[in-house]
Amino acid sequence: MELKEAKAEFIQAWGTLGNSWGINRTMSQIHALLIVSNEPLSTEDIMEQLKVSRGNVNMNTRALMDWGLVKKQLIPGERKEYFTAGKDINEVARQIAKERKRREVEPILDVIKSLEDVKGKDAETEEFKKVLSELGDFTGKVNSALDKFVRSDRNWFTKTVMRLMT
Amino acid sequence: MELKEAKAEFIQAWGTLGNSWGINRTMSQIHALLIVSNEPLSTEDIMEQLKVSRGNVNMNTRALMDWGLVKKQLIPGERKEYFTAGKDINEVARQIAKERKRREVEPILDVIKSLEDVKGKDAETEEFKKVLSELGDFTGKVNSALDKFVRSDRNWFTKTVMRLMT
């Protein structure tokens, strides 16, 4: 397979994957494109390679910057803005974990906690509280694990998985 | 807060959460509803409580059964089919991990592997291969970790998190 072709296929696959995890396709694709590009790319480069509009690129690069996955890079002597993505996959995973934790795991923890003061002492209420409490425990553990991952050094995940596998 | 109200809020929150992780809202809501219900519910019960159509309930209960999260339960003497969901959150998490691994993690691993035989020896190709290989490693580790989780006993996750946190 040719390099260009391989890169294109990778970008496609990454887009599809992101999509099924609730991240919009173009956003994932821009990310993938930047990962496999050797040089920083301008808005126009991205527009051309992915065949999407200027507005779309602008919105999604911004979102990627919000997520901490992409950075603007100024090239001396150029007026255009260029974008780059970190290529360290561990770091990428850490950033994603960080954002998802903040945006999705923590809010549900809050909801669970707030529901725990439901009143009533009958069997049905107790049952519900039990479910909530288990769920809260579990989610709390997920949260802690993500937190540890986010804060950990570069090789924590690898080392940890090794430990777990034995 | 009243029980009914608390349950309703939980169902809402669960639906929203599922949604942002790429699982359709009604599917998550049906799951939540079944989790907090003491008795098995019929299609009509679900239609009424969530205000959705018969077809929608049918499709989503089927999807939930595919995922192994919900079971049909026959009640002696009744013609209707009733549904129940397991209330053990660890088990739920295991089932979800199992399905997502199969449907999303493994396919991307396949793609990465298949791209690794891209031809070329120039610097750019080597760079791309390096990114792929790191990504493949990482994804492979995620896959193994999920696998371990899926196969593990009921308290593996808790115990493991405890170990990791220390």
Place this chain on the structure above:
DNA sequence: ACTATGTTTCATTATTTATTGAAAGTTTAG
């Protein structure tokens, strides 16, 4: 101050995804 070059915004439009509801299918009981 004006123009050229680029960026951002956002109302409109297109696409994708989910939902409905009615028709077709199935099963059970008499």
Place this chain on the structure above:
DNA sequence: CTAAACTTTCAATAAATAATGAAACATAGT
């Protein structure tokens, strides 16, 4: 066999989400 009770399917529709493109905005150079 037939009717009643219930389930499934799926074409049509609605709702949610994403993308476009042109106008507004910003900035640097002359």
